[in-house]
Amino acid sequence: QVQLVESGGGLVQPGGSLRLSCAASGSILSIEFMGWYRQAPGKQRELVAIITSGGRTNYADSVKGRFTISRDNAKNTVYLQMNNLKPEDTAVYYCNAAVKIRIWVPPDDYWGQGTQVTVSS
Secondary structure (H helix, E strand, O other), X not given: OEEEEEEOOEEEOOOOOEEEEEEEEEOOOEEEEEEEEEXXXXXXXXXXXXXXXXXXXXXXXXXXXXXXXXXXXXXXXXXEEEOOOXXXXXXXXXXXXXXXXXXXXXXXXXXXXXXXXXXXX
């Protein structure tokens, strides 16, 4: 069984920074991609950033130039460095990963429990 555990959320003032971490553990053969989603109150969950095992990245337009996603393949961990945070970044941030646990079987989608990020003065 695969588990994703997030950390690093909290309260920060506008213009501040936070670094989120998500570590995957369990019966992992490989992780094809890892990413971050967020969900603000009253809104649908949206993709923030994604990174493949080869290091290719993609970002939502709203965070380009401010957020950076990275990963440590040896530790099965993905990070999200968030700079110049804005109040509209306030949301619960969820880690997501496409994890392959068996040969000949497509990867499965796993989610973390979420971590709260609040940007307020």
